Amino acid sequence: MKIGKDKNEEVKTKKHNSFMQNVVILMFAQIMVKILGLIYRLVITNVEGFGDTGLGYYSAGYQIYSLLLAISSLGIPGVVSKLVSERLATNDEKGAQRIFKICMTFFVGVGAILSVLLFFGAEFIATAIFNVPDTKYVMQVLAPAIAFVAASAVFRGYFAGQDDMKPTSYSQIIEQFLNCVLSITFVYALIGKEPYIMAAGGNLSTTCAIVLTFFYLIAYYKKKKLKVDKSQKSPEDSKTKWQLLKTILTFSIPVTLSSIISVVSPLIDSATVSRCIQASFASIYPIKEELEAYAMSMAGILSKVDTLVGLPIAVNVAFSSALIPAISASMAKKDYETASKRMTFSIFASFLIVIPCAIGMITLAQPILNLIYPAANDGASVLMIFCIPMIFIALSQTTNGGLYGIGKNHVPAIGLAVAIASKFILNILLISNPKIGIYGAGISSIVAQVCAFIISFSVLTKHIKLQFKFKRMILAPIVSGLIMGVCTYFINQGLNIIVPHSISTIISIILGAAIYGIAILLMKALTKEDIMMIPFGNKLYPVLVKLKIYKEEA
Secondary structure (H helix, E strand, O other): OHHHHHHHHHHHHHHHHHHHHHHHHHHHHHHHHHHHHHHHHHHHHOOOOOHHHHHHHHHHHHHHHHHHHHHHHHOHHHHHHHHHHHHHHOOOHHHHHHHHHHHHHHHHHHHHHHHHHHHHHHHHHHHHHHOOHHHHHHHHHHOOHHHHHHHHHHHHHHHHHOOOOHHHHHHHHHHHHHHHHHHHHHHHHOOOOOHHHHHHHHHHHHHHHHHHHHHHHHHHHHHHOOOOOOOOOOOOOOOOHHHHHHHHHHHHHHHHHHHHHHHHHHHHHHHHHHHHHHHHOOOOOOOHHHHHHHHHHHHHHHHHHHHHHHHHHHHHHHHHHHHHHHHHHHHHOOOHHHHHHHHHHHHHHHHHHHHHHHHHHHHOHHHHHHHHOOOOOOOHHHHHHHHHHHHHHHHHHHHHHHHHHOOOOHHHHHHHHHHHHHHHHHHHHHHOOOOOOOHHHHHHHHHHHHHHHHHHHHHHHHHOOOOOOHHHHHHHHHHHHHHHHHHHHHHHHHHHHHOOHHHHHHHHHHHHHHHHHHHHHHOOOOOHHHHHHOOOHHHHHHHHHHOOOOOOOO
16 A cells, blocks of 8 residues: 555656646746847847837837737647647547647648738738838738747647647747847847838847747757557547547637737737827827827837736746646546646746736836836836736736636636726726826726636636635735835835945845745745745755754655
8 A cells, every 4th residue: 555655646746847847947938038038128129219119119010910920829839739638648649640730731821821911911900000100011021920930839839738848948049039139130230210110120030030940840840759650540530630620629719819819908008009199199299200109109118018027927828838738638637636736836836926026026116127228217107007917917827727728718718808898998098098198008907907817717716626725825925025025125225325226226136036035935835845846946945944944744
């Protein structure tokens, strides 16, 4: 009996370690991607002649591209990873490979059609949505990338379904590195041109980087594709391609709808800010070009804020991405205990990550903008407001990953649809009021994201039993975050007297992170099992025992 128990514990430990290894790999990739993205946006925003106006053009066109990207590819990795992992859980390599090939053919075809539509429809979109015709150039240089992103997404989902997150992580880092270098190069080469031309040059780098990275994924696939015995019998053998495509679409359409709706949110901000600001400030800026420039500068501020709040959200993506194949495989094997533990830990970890980020950004909003955007540092109060919905976006991401894993694909789409509807209505009402302006976008985001989270979380808890401890998992992170926020504020104020403000901000952020970590450990928010699942946890736990922060468990 003891040997059996030991083997079961060993299997469970390996499962947890494998899951956390994937999370760590994805988390590292997301951090690197966001750092590189922040670097090139920092550089180009501070280039003479670019600023908030150039960033407004850059973001407006990019958001239309992102919307079409969502239709063709954003939900693909989750779709493919789920379908492949379910088949591999029952040792059906032949079926998994067939699913992959059908997905590649279909989604690349959709991506190619959308590439053509965006290129030739860019002028109409620029005028109809933004009322700023010059945003068409940004969309046209991005159009060819859509088909390549769709193909890359299928590859990433294919490998994720095999429990291999390395190609996803490596390809994302390579792509963003190339994007960073090329963006800076192209924008600097266009200094002296109009902001919309510089913005188009900056986005041309995205297309180039995506195409170049695609070849890395092809090379990896040739080395690591599944080895299929042609004589193997598969449950999929009796199904036609159209029947399998129907299965794929049954899962992918709700996921794609969720992706589309999530992308629509910032697009709503850009479109409503542009139009509502132009309507509200027409008397102040009677010259059309000046009015358009002001509207784009407001959109640029929102873009900066989206970039900053996107950092912790991107790190959190690791949990939602790793959860889909992990939960799918557990449910296919009817291993409900593992599914419950992974889901509970992932939501807890998301909360641990996003709370200090939100409180830290609220505390140091202006210093952070001064550090990153010295030539365009407006928007501190807007950033503070957007830190609140950031918390619920991160929690929704993780919750939705679990919902996709158990096959409740329609729930995230419903939650996000409710969120988008409320956001659109509130944006129109609030941004049109000159006394509220772009702050209305933040207020509407709070309402929208809270609604989306409540809907998803309430459904998830009906299907997966979560083992939450309020004091340890909710209260401890909030109290630790508040302690960190107060300490960080006074540290920053004190350091400003003796060192340059940029250095003061960096030191304050580092010390704030350390204070939060110490507070979390002192409040025992993490159990031994939690600590052992994090990187170097097996070395950290004995140290904590020696320091008498934790007691050695039998």
